[in-house]
Amino acid sequence: MDQKHFESTLLPSCQQMIDMYHEPFVIIGRDYRIQAANRHYLEHYRTTRDKVVGSFCYKISHHCDVPCQQHGEHCPLDTVFQSSKPTHVIHTHYDCDGNEELVQLEAMPIFDEQGNIMSMGESINRLSSVEETGRQLLGRSPVMLRLTEILQRVAPTQTTVLLQGESGVGKECVAEYIHRQSSRANGPLVVVDSTTLGESLVESQLFGHERGAFTGADKRKQGLIESAQGGTLFIDEIGELSASLQTKLLRLLETSQIRRLGATEFTDIDIRIIAATHRDLREMVRQNQFREDLYFRLTAFPIYIPPLRERKEDINGLVEYFLSMIPGGERKLPLVPEVQTLLMQHDYPGNVRELRNIIERASILAHEHPLQPEHFSFLDEPLSTAPHNAVVDDENLSRDPLLNRRNITVNKQEILAILEKHRGHRVKAAQELGISERTLYRHLRQIKNGDQNTL
Numbered sequence: 001m002d003q004k005h006f007e008s009t010l011l012p013s014c015q016q017m018i019d020m021y022h023e024p025f026v027i028i029g030r031d032y033r034i035q036a037a038n039r040h041y042l043e044h045y046r047t048t049r050d051k052v053v054g055s056f057c058y059k060i061s062h063h064c065d066v067p068c069q070q071h072g073e074h075c076p077l078d079t080v081f082q083s084s085k086p087t088h089v090i091h092t093h094y095d096c097d098g099n100e101e102l103v104q105l106e107a108m109p110i111f112d113e114q115g116n117i118m119s120m121g122e123s124i125n126r127l128s129s130v131e132e133t134g135r136q137l138l139g140r141s142p143v144m145l146r147l148t149e150i151l152q153r154v155a156p157t158q159t160t161v162l163l164q165g166e167s168g169v170g171k172e173c174v175a176e177y178i179h180r181q182s183s184r185a186n187g188p189l190v191v192v193d194s195t196t197l198g199e200s201l202v203e204s205q206l207f208g209h210e211r212g213a214f215t216g217a218d219k220r221k222q223g224l225i226e227s228a229q230g231g232t233l234f235i236d237e238i239g240e241l242s243a244s245l246q247t248k249l250l251r252l253l254e255t256s257q258i259r260r261l262g263a264t265e266f267t268d269i270d271i272r273i274i275a276a277t278h279r280d281l282r283e284m285v286r287q288n289q290f291r292e293d294l295y296f297r298l299t300a301f302p303i304y305i306p307p308l309r310e311r312k313e314d315i316n317g318l319v320e321y322f323l324s325m326i327p328g329g330e331r332k333l334p335l336v337p338e339v340q341t342l343l344m345q346h347d348y349p350g351n352v353r354e355l356r357n358i359i360e361r362a363s364i365l366a367h368e369h370p371l372q373p374e375h376f377s378f379l380d381e382p383l384s385t386a387p388h389n390a391v392v393d394d395e396n397l398s399r400d401p402l403l404n405r406r407n408i409t410v411n412k413q414e415i416l417a418i419l420e421k422h423r424g425h426r427v428k429a430a431q432e433l434g435i436s437e438r439t440l441y442r443h444l445r446q447i448k449n450g451d452q453n454t455l
C-alpha cells in the first residue's frame with residue numbers, strides 16, 4: 001500500500017483532540033505509517049497533512065528507508081506495541097530545513113474499545129539547540145542519548161547532581177546543559193574550580209566576608225556562593241576540597257544558609273549545586289579523605305559520563321563540530337576514510353578535550369588542504385618517560401609554593417608542550433612535570449585566565 005491509497009481509520013474527533021495538544025503530536029500505526037498529525041506538528045515542520053499522513057514515520061522523521069531499530073536507534077513504536085505501556089526516548093530528527101534536531105519523544109498506546117492496542121500516540125519535544133545552550137553537548141551514541149535523556153529528567157528538578165568521569169569527558173559541558181535546561185537558566189551559572197582556590201583566602205572567596213573580617217578586608221565582599229543566587233553553582237573537582245570546606249559545604253546543603261566571614265547573621269541562599277570529580281569519592285571516603293555525610297548528600301543523583309574510548313560512535317559528530325569552530329574547517333569535510341579509521345583507532349586518554357586538540361593541531365598542519373593521515377603523525381610519537389626537571393622561570397607561575405618547596409619552576413610554554421605531548425592527559429603531564437595534579441590544574445587555570453588564546 002503506498003501513501004496515495006492510505007485511508008486513516010481514525011475518527012475525526014481524534015484529530016480534534018490531538019489538535020488541542022501544544023506540542024507536535026502524531027499518531028502512528030503498527031505498520032509505521034503516520035495516521036494523523038496535529039496542527040502544531042504541521043506548523044513546526046512547515047508541511048501539510050497530505051504529505052505526512054500515510055507516510056512511514058522513519059521516512060518523515062529520520063529521512064531513512066528502514067525503521068529506527070535497524071539503524072541503531074531505540075524504536076518507541078516496537079516498545080509500546082510489545083509492552084502496552086508508555087515510553088520515552090531521545091531521537092535525532094530533521095527539522096523543516098533538513099537540519100538535525102534532538103527531540104524527546106513521549107510515546108503512548110492508544111487502545112480500541114476492546115482494549116487492544118490500535119495505534120501509538122507520540123508527542124515530540126524539541127530539545128534545546130546550540131544557540132540556546134551556548135556550548136553544545138554532542139553525542140549520538142546510545143550511551144550519550146541515554147545520558148541526555150537522564151539530564152532532561154533531572155535538569156528541571158532542584159536535586160544536587162554529582163558528575164563523575166575522567167578528565168575531559170565533558171563534565172563542565174554537562175553542568176552547563178543541566179543549568180540551561182533548568183528553571184534557573186536565567187540565573188547565573190557560577191563555576192568554582194576547587195583546585196584553584198588558594199588555601200588562605202578560600203573561605204572568603206567562597207563565602208564572602210564583612211568589612212574588617214581580616215587584615216586587608218576593607219569592604220564587604222560577596223563570595224562565589226552568593227553570586228550564584230537564583231542560579232547554579234558548579235563545583236569542579238570537589239574531591240580537592242579541604243576538610244573544613246567540606247564541612248561548610250555540607251552545612252550549606254543542609255540549611256541553605258551561609259555566614260560571611262566576620263558576619264554574625266546567616267544569609268539565605270537559593271542555589272542548585274552541581275559537583276564534579278574525576279576521583280573515586282567512595283574510595284576517598286574509605287580513606288577518610290572525604291566526609292561520608294557530604295558524599296551521601298552529593299550522590300543524591302550521581303551521573304557517570306563514560307570516556308570517549310567507550311563511545312567512539314560520537315567521534316565523527318564531534319570532529320565535524322570542532323572543525324566547524326575553526327575558520328574554513330568545514331572545507332576539510334568529509335574526512336577521507338583513512339583519517340576516519342585513524343581517529344577511530346586512537347584511545348583518547350584525554351577524552352573529548354584531546355580529540356578537540358588533535359583536530360585543531362592537525363588542521364593547522366594541513367593548512368588549507370584536506371586532512372590526511374600524515375597530519376596526524378604526532379599521534380605515533382612515543383610518550384617520554386624521562387623525568388623532567390627543567391628550571392625555566394616565569395613570573396606568573398614560579399610563585400607557586402609547592403613548586404618553590406621542590407625548587408622547581410616551570411613556565412607556561414613548557415606546561416602546554418608537555419600536556420600536548422601527553423594529549424591532554426593531566427595525570428601523566430603532572431608526573432612528567434614533577435608536580436601534583438592539583439598544582440597542574442591551578443597552573444592551567446592561571447594560563448586560561450591570563451591568555452585565552454593559549455588553551
Ligand SMILES: Nc1ncnc2c1ncn2[C@@H]1O[C@H](COP(=O)(O)OP(=O)(O)OP(=O)(O)O)[C@@H](O)[C@H]1O
Binds near residue numbers: 138139168171352353
Ligand atoms: N559532548 C560534548 N560535546 C561537545 N563538546 C564537548 C563534549 N564533551 C566535551 N566537550 C569539549 O571538550 C572539552 C573538555 O570538556 P569539559 O571541560 O566539559 O570536560 P571535563 O570533564 O569538565 O574536564 P576536567 O575534568 O578536566 O575539568 C571542552 O572543550 C568541551 O567543550
